[in-house]
Structure formats: C-alpha cells, structure tokens
Amino acid sequence: MRAFVLTKYGGPEAAVLRDVPRPSPRPGEVLVRVHAAGLNPVDFKTREGKLKVVQRYALPVVMGNELAGTVEALGEGVTRFAVGDRVFGRMAKAAMGAFADYAAVPEDVLATMPPSLDFETAAAIPLAGLTALQALRDELHLRAGSRVFIPGGAGGVGTFAIQIAKWLGAEVTTTASPRGKALVERLGADVVIDYTAQRFEDHVSGMDGVFDLIGGETLEQAFGVVKRGGTVVSVAALPEPQTALKDLGRGMGLAALFWAVSWRLRAQARKHGVRYRFLFMHPSGAELAELGQLVETRQLTPVIDRVVPFEAIGDAFAYLESGRAKGKVVVRM
Numbered sequence: 001m002r003a004f005v006l007t008k009y010g011g012p013e014a015a016v017l018r019d020v021p022r023p024s025p026r027p028g029e030v031l032v033r034v035h036a037a038g039l040n041p042v043d044f045k046t047r048e049g050k051l052k053v054v055q056r057y058a059l060p061v062v063m064g065n066e067l068a069g070t071v072e073a074l075g076e077g078v079t080r081f082a083v084g085d086r087v088f089g090r091m092a093k094a095a096m097g098a099f100a101d102y103a104a105v106p107e108d109v110l111a112t113m114p115p116s117l118d119f120e121t122a123a124a125i126p127l128a129g130l131t132a133l134q135a136l137r138d139e140l141h142l143r144a145g146s147r148v149f150i151p152g153g154a155g156g157v158g159t160f161a162i163q164i165a166k167w168l169g170a171e172v173t174t175t176a177s178p179r180g181k182a183l184v185e186r187l188g189a190d191v192v193i194d195y196t197a198q199r200f201e202d203h204v205s206g207m208d209g210v211f212d213l214i215g216g217e218t219l220e221q222a223f224g225v226v227k228r229g230g231t232v233v234s235v236a237a238l239p240e241p242q243t244a245l246k247d248l249g250r251g252m253g254l255a256a257l258f259w260a261v262s263w264r265l266r267a268q269a270r271k272h273g274v275r276y277r278f279l280f281m282h283p284s285g286a287e288l289a290e291l292g293q294l295v296e297t298r299q300l301t302p303v304i305d306r307v308v309p310f311e312a313i314g315d316a317f318a319y320l321e322s323g324r325a326k327g328k329v330v331v332r333m
C-alpha cells in the first residue's frame with residue numbers, strides 16, 4: 001500500500017512516499033481503509049525530532065495522526081464496529097500511521113462518522129477538535145458566562161476552540177491577523193484583536209481563563225490578562241509536571257524534567273496568581289462521538305483550509321509549516 005514514511009529525523013526530505021506492507025489488525029484493533037487524513041503541526045514537529053522526549057519512534061514509521069475511512073477488517077474481540085462502517089479517529093497516543101491506504105487503529109479511539117459528513121471533513125476533526133474540547137471543558141471548565149481568551153483563533157485548533165467555547169456559553173476574545181479576522185468573527189468570536197497591529201495585553205483583562213495556541217511571548221503576556229485564581233492552558237509551549245503524570249501516564253522522572261523546563265513559566269504564572277497547565281491531548285472515541293453529534297446538529301462546523309491529493313502531501317506539509325493555515329489541511333487518499 002502507499003504510505004508517507006518517516007525515514008530519519010530532519011527536514012522535508014526526511015519523510016517520503018513509498019510502498020509498505022498493509023498492517024494487520026491486532027486484537028481490539030480495526031483495519032481502516034483510509035479515505036482522508038488530517039495534518040497537524042505535531043506531524044512536522046515529530047519529523048523534526050522535536051517530540052523525541054515524549055515519543056520516540058522506531059524508524060522507518062508511517063506518519064499521520066488522524067483519519068477517516070471505512071472499516072475493512074476487524075481484529076479479534078472488536079465489538080463496536082462492523083466491516084463497511086464509516087469511522088474517524090485520532091490514532092492511539094504512542095502510534096501514528098494515518099498517512100497510508102490502510103491503518104490499524106484501536107477501536108476505542110474510533111467513532112462512527114456522522115451521516116451527513118464526507119471523509120475529508122471527518123478527517124479534519126479528531127486531533128484539533130478533541131484538543132479544544134479537552135482544554136476548554138475539562139481543564140478550563142468553561143460554562144455560561146465564562147470569559148476566555150484564545151490567542152491564535154484562525155488555525156486548526158483555534159477554529160474549533162472558538163466554536164466549542166461559544167457552545168459552552170463563554171464569551172470569546174481571540175487574536176487574528178487581517179487574513180483571519182472575518183473567519184473568526186464568522187465562527188462567533190465576540191472580540192477580535194489584530195495581533196499584527198495591536199498588543200492584546202493593552203486591551204484584554206479580567207479573563208477567567210486562557211487557551212494559548214501560540215506559546216512564546218504571547219503566552220508570557222497572557223498570564224497578565226487572567227483574573228487571580230484563573231488558569232492558563234497552553235498546547236504550544238513547555239510541558240509541566242502534570243503533562244507527564246496526567247496526560248502521558250509517565251513517572252516522576254519525566255515529571256521532574258518537565259518541572260525544571262517549565263520553572264520560569266510557572267514562576268511567571270504564580271506572580272500573577274494564576275495556574276499554568278500544558279495539555280497533551282488524548283485520543284478518545286467517546287469524546288469524538290460527542291463532537292460528531294455537535295457537527296451533525298450544526299452546532300460545530302469544521303473549517304477546512306484545503307484538501308490536497310495524497311501524492312502532494314509534501315506540499316501540504318510545506319503549507320502547514322508556513323504557519324498561515326486557516327482551519328485544517330487534509331489529504332485525500
């Protein structure tokens with residue numbers, strides 16, 4: 001079968017299209033015939049070797065973290081799906097493999113595709129959608145009347161986050177360039193700050209929480225816009241001890257390392273009386289089914305920047321790496 005394979009850690013040349021054997025589903029796994037797969041910044045960060053501390057793959061390995069397709073075969077003990085079902089999902093945490101004609105996926109990370117969705121749209125949902133849901137609902141505990149600041153609203157995660165925060169009843173302030181302003185407004189953002197022309201810290205204050213998608217100086221300034229007692233959740237900065245213990249299920253060794261690397265950020269957060277949390281999202285078929293229901297009932301609309309044929313996946317990577325995507329980039333098999 002065709003696959004996009006990571007052969008070494010490095011630049012664009014490190015991942016290549018090649019033929020590899022079709023995987024066989026192990027017990028509890030479903031063999032999915034992939035129709036579409038979503039791209040995410042984690043793909044090029046993995047290729048560059050930036051995530052080796054969290055996940056080290058034996059190379060060569062088929063890349064890709066999320067997919068939509070049809071069930072081709074069932075591993076032993078699979079009960080939730082039947083051959084021919086249309087499914088979508090985020091690959092298991094320590095596994096990739098979505099950029100291929102077939103992928104073997106644990107059944108518990110898959111959900112049935114909403115009937116109204118096409119494969120490209122379904123493939124755009126799992127990673128970014130689950131990240132936004134888990135950050136806003138489970139970490140920031142947004143509810144009716146909450147005020148949340150989401151720097152970076154126009155990208156893959158941001159376009160889900162704005163809509164999910166509105167669905168939870170929150171008032172949303174976000175940042176976007178003039179290129180993304182109309183999009184984030186259409187998705188429901190209440191206040192939009194042009195980050196290319198204004199310093200958000202001069203205009204935003206008293207937030208209950210921040211969901212940071214940018215990191216760096218943006219995150220450091222974001223600590224100052226939250227009420228004392230509030231929380232700043234980032235998915236784009238440095239991990240902290242809870243990332244190791246809660247998100248990755250790892251031990252005190254990695255927690256201690258993350259304690260050290262996040263020391264300065266946590267000190268800045270403490271100075272403002274807020275809590276810093278770095279979330280590493282987790283795959284979940286059950287939560288994905290919730291997102292599917294929101295899409296089916298038109299309370300959530302995935303935003304797709306472009307769909308690219310699988311043969312041009314290198315171009316899709318280059319576009320995502322430019323950092324300018326508006327919504328999601330998807331490959332069609």
Ligand SMILES: NC(=O)c1ccc[n+]([C@@H]2O[C@H](COP(=O)([O-])OP(=O)(O)OC[C@H]3O[C@@H](n4cnc5c(N)ncnc54)[C@H](OP(=O)(O)O)[C@@H]3O)[C@@H](O)[C@H]2O)c1
Binds near residue numbers: 042127153154214
């Ligand atoms: N920890 C986790 O589990 C997890 C999960 C998902 C994502 N992430 C991380 O979250 C980050 C965002 O992911 P994504 O998929 O949303 O990325 P993305 O789709 O590549 O984001 C691109 C968007 O960001 C906007 N942008 C760039 N710089 C900005 C700035 N300084 N302020 C405001 N907006 C800015 C761009 O708008 P303009 O072109 O208009 O400037 C563009 O629309 C990445 O670092 C990713 O690795 C982590």
